[in-house]
């Protein structure tokens with residue numbers, strides 16, 4: 275596929291894997307830091323490679339690259355990267371601060387799931403922001419799926435309750451729930467998310483549930499700060515990393531997976547409805563070099 279081939283230049287293109295001397299390991303560490311994987315990952319991956327090269331007597335450039343691919347993939351494989359859609363309906367709560375691409379990602383995911391034959395229902399749970407529900411409705415139209423919404427200022431819990439009732443009545447396969455993303459009032463935000471989760475547990479006790487955190491890849495270390503704040507929300511099951519088309523580095527994927535110990539499940543690669551890809555760690559590292 276080669277979705278991630280463009281990151282090659284930022285990572286290993288200038289490097290030679292032919293002689294494993296100190297200079298090689300210094301350059302490797304530097305390349306990893308420049309690619310945005312974060313200092314800890316860069317140091318640890320370099321150290322692991324050094325040890326593995328010695329223990330396993332790696333000699334050829336291909337052997338070294340293979341080992342490095344494995345080491346980096348391990349850092350991304352921190353859980354199942356597929357969505358749990360094992361019940362009808364399944365419920366996916368989508369959280370994240372404003373502007374990261376939450377609405378867009380919900381629209382893209384709805385389109386993708388519908389193409390897979392699923393009956394999708396969107397829930398406009400961001401009743402705080404003017405026009406949030408309007409925007410979601412536009413995406414529902416593009417994807418050809420249903421939406422449950424109320425007026426601006428409505429109680430998000432009430433909208434969710436309606437949406438879950440509609441999903442049961444209409445036999446929907448998946449409910450995608452948009453949520454408010456205001457972070458300047460963190461305590462309230464977290465309380466609201468907990469409330470929404472409680473409603474889902476009460477209305478659909480046995481349902482497969484996901485909580486996906488949407489993060490913007492172009493915000494680099496800021497994204498990590500946001501991730502840390504949302505980490506406190508119990509039950510985070512996956513990351514959607516948007517705007518990966520807007521960065522030349524890409525290492526933030528590893529930094530975030532490591533920071534949260536939660537798998538990246540999807541990546542956004544553009545503004546169009548088809549620009550969302552399920553994330554596969556092996557594909558990512560395979561494309562790098």
Ligand code: GDP
Nearest residue numbers: 372373374375376377378516517542543544545
């Ligand atoms: P929300 O406030 O989190 O719901 O964010 P929106 O979904 O409204 O998206 C904010 C902006 O980011 C919009 O202009 C989107 O087109 C853009 N956007 C979202 N995802 C991607 C992506 O993967 N790549 C690019 N280039 N732009 C994106």
